Amino acid sequence: MELLFAATIGILVSTGVYLMLRGRTFPVVLGLALISYAVNFFVFVMGRLDVGHAPIIRVGVDQYPDPLPQALVLTAIVIGFAMTAFVLVLAVRANIELGTDHVDGMPQREGRDE
Amino acid sequence: MSLILIVLLPLVGMAIPPLLARTNRNLAFASAAGLASTSLVLLLSRSTAVFAGEVERWSVAWIPSIGWNLSFMVDGLGFMFAFLILGIGVLIIIYARSYLPESDNTGRFYCYLLLFMGSMVGVVLSDNVLTMVVFWELTSLSSFLLIGYWSHTVEGRQGARMALVVTGMGGLALLAGALLLGNIVGSYELSTILQSRALVDASPLASTALLLILLGAFTKSAQFPFHFWLPHAMAAPTPVSAYLHSATMVKLGVFLMARIFPVFAGSEMWLFLVGGTGLATMALAAYWTIFKDDLKALLAYSTISHLGLMTFLFGIGTPMAAVAAVFHILNHCAFKAALFMTAGIVDHEAGTRDLRKLGGLYGLMPITGTLALIGAAAMAGLPPLNGFISKEMMLEESLHVHAGSLPGWVVPAIVTLAALLSVAYSCRFAFGTFFGERPESFPHPPHEPPNGMRLPVAILIAICVVVGLFPEQIAEPLVKVSGTAVVGEPLPSFHLALWHGFGTPLMMSLIAIVGGALLYAGRGRLFAAHNAASVRVVAKRLYDGVIDATVTFSERVTLALQNGSLQRYLSLLVGAAIIVGFWPFWQLGYSSGSLPSTPTDIPSIVGFVLLVVTAVGTAVFHRRRLVALVMLGVVGLVVTLAFVHFSAPDLALTQISVEFVTIVLILVALHLLPKDSPRESPGLRRVRDVGLALAAGGGVTALVYAVLTRPFPFESISEYHLANSVPGGGGHNVVNVILVDFRGYDTFGEISVLAIAALGIYALIDQFGLGRLSPGLKDQEDESDHPLMLSVVARLILPLALLVSVFIFLRGHNAPGGGFIAGLVTAIALILQYVAFGAGWTQRRVRADFHPVLALGVLIAGLTGIGSWFFGRPFLTSWHDNVHLPLIGDIEIASAIAFDFGVYLVVVGAALLVMANLSKVDKREHLLAQERERERKLSLTMPRVEEV
Structure with a gap:
């Protein structure tokens, strides 16, 4: 299971990095979202894997998953949303203002398609 | 409590003039003058205690963990400087009211001036070196604002920037020096440091600390070779020049040397560094002064020369030399501020301050002319004025300097030469402006200035005369109490007097006066020789060269790295992260841990396959944006399910809600963006990106696996x-x-x-x-x-x-x-x-x-x-x-x-x-x-x- 989970994070990172290296805003946003998943997983799994419990204190239960990474990831998910939204709006604004969604720093190459 | 009020009043009150200036210019002036005077009165209310030798302290912990207190004290030295700062400050405020054109935003001017005033008082009253450094930096910043007050002029902006660069650099050195000194002594409180000479003498770091502190002092006080910023700071309005660049701020460096005098003075290094720098500055600047045509530039160089004189005196390191320095600080403040204001009057009334276009003004403005003549005489060191007395004391002290193997006559000879030159340039200032041939026309028809401009000059000149005639009664108590504070122990008995009797100093004085007058008379030949022979190593050109080279270099580096392409930045970032991440694996070897792995269950495998397919799908189909978005949505859902499976119900709830909101937002945004991404990266680029992506993903997988197979290394x-x-x-x-x-x-x-x-x-x-x-x-x-x-x-x-x-x-x-x-x-x-x-x-x-x-x-x-x-x-x-x-x-x-x-x-x-x-x-x-x-x-x- 550990290897499976590690591979999952790796795949999310790989696809995220690849997309972030594309030349247009939209794939960059997608890549950012994928990397956010990966980072959240990474922090989450630092509390080790645990199946079938919940961090809710109950009488008679004495095994709980690590609650701290969960709390950290919970806020990270929300902040990640805020960041994605911000980047999106930035992309929209840039597209409207510059008339292009290139991120390679050369807006004059507008419409350069291969 | 009220001790801190002296510092705080101007600092807090600086907000008032800009607010009042909107309604009435005079109100802004009145509020600034009122604040400064109140502070002055508060300070003077302590004079009895100070003259009785008491030291009042006020302290509150600021950052106790590093020994940083907001502590202040009024000792003799601090009292004298604060008195000069606030007293001359009030006069400058009065003068500026008439000087500044109606169109100027005087609220802003008074605001900066009060900020400067408060910071200055903060420096001289600080009892903690770190607090002092903070105020010191504040004076640099506020002087930047004041020099650049007329920010529409190129000279104003350049001069302000240069002053900030040079004094700011010195400020950094000072901070380092203060930290070192505090470390040596084990306390940042000045009163403790000043008692710890033995500790400082024993420390191997002491000379480094001294060097750094002196760097701060020399840059601030425009000592050679850091003098060049001062003449350029003359782009400031004249009240600023009179206040900052003659009377107060440039004396901070001198003040600093006086402050650390008990800890460092008397050592060989001190004598050569401080005394030598002072002597060189005094003589060189006096020579340069003669050739300046601009009245303010002339006064600026003369100020550098006089600052050199004070530095030289402190450098000698004997108690009487320190007394002479303190006395000269007082005297120089009086006559130089008065002369600057006179230059301002001439500029204001005649429309120019170029000596080549001036002359014969005495007939048109006799009162100002008389005041200027007396001021120039004090600057030249003529009897019976205050400048004469302190100069005599300086000449006397120069006779007692024993500098290594140097013949005994060298130092007195240089000093006499500097005095001679100062007589010559004083003549040039006074006669060149007020006598000689009157030009056919001036840019303005000159006449006497308004009283608001003449009154401050008159007060200062009166002080010059009275101190010259009755030094024992007027100046001696203040000089004694602040001299004692500088030296840190009781002074030898002495009296200030106009007449010291016949002796070598008087002979030197006579040589200087006669020689200076002759030099002025024969200035035509001197100028010709100077123009023919002078080697023009201009410090400013050096400074410009350094600055230009720095700018060009950083421009090149920046442009090479920052070409505006996000792809370039991210690939560099990811590449660097991969290298940094793999380095430890390389060095220490990679191995997984020994923890038994949890059994893999069917739902996990299904989820994994789904996630791999959709995540890779997002990347593969990214050019068809809607398809990619749907794929991404599925990734999010799988992530949610993973949270459910791995015991995180809160995360699952959060993830699924965020997923919904995010996808809707992206959809809306997609409406405003192109619907497809054209294929554009060349094939090679894509291969490289895939390589980077796989390396990054592989690295993260290896790292996560290594962690998960090990138990917690700590609780x-x-x-x-x-x-x-x-x-x-x-x-x-x-x-x-x-x-x-x-x-x-x-x-x-x-x-x-x-x-x-x-x-x-x-x-x-x-x-x-x-x-x-x-x-x-x-x-x-x-x-x-x-x-x-x-x-x-x-x-x-x-x-x-x-x-x-x-x-x-x-x-x-x-x-x-x-x-x-x-x-x-x-x-x-x-x-x-x-x-x-x-x-x-x-x-x-x-x-x-x-x-x-x-x-x-x-x-x-x-x-x-x-x-x-x-x-x-x-x-x-x-x-x-x-x-x-x-x-x-x-x-x-x-x-x-x-x-x-x-x-x-x-x-x-x-x-x-x-x-x-x-x-x-x-x-x-x-x-x-x-x-x-x-x-x-x-x-x-x-x-x-x-x-x-």
């Missing part, structure tokens, strides 16, 4: 959270208790970030020039446009969803849920209305403005935190108790629920603020795009028309 704080969640936080849901209680401060920061991000988005869109609601949204009013199924369901769901969010919110402390999730659910319910009915329709019904919701949320969360202060607890300590309600029974209430409500509001406000704003861009963008299209076509067709 996690989670055990504490689990154990204390119920008894300490009053909640069974540990994740929620951590969020709102244990780590509430973090959460508070996070909701602030959320609010800021939402406001940032609002600013990005709103600044774009959209109104509250663009008229283009009207057409969506037609209800037949709304998708039937969705609009029916959306209406039904709204109340249900709101109810669910209340439920989730309330139970959050004990079961999965809480403010974040409840907020997201509410947001989804409302966003669904936007989706079903369109932005215009919804916004007319959801009247709420989301800014207040955001603000209220942060406010409630913050107030809950502050509330615990009233119970004597730290910020955000939560309180909980069982409350018995009739009918309902016992329920547990925690104050954290109020905090969670703040979180809830921020989440709702942020999500909807973003949604509402992004949906406004809609139609507008279409219009813009159409317009752009038209323009493009127009520009395409235009040339063709011309060709035809």
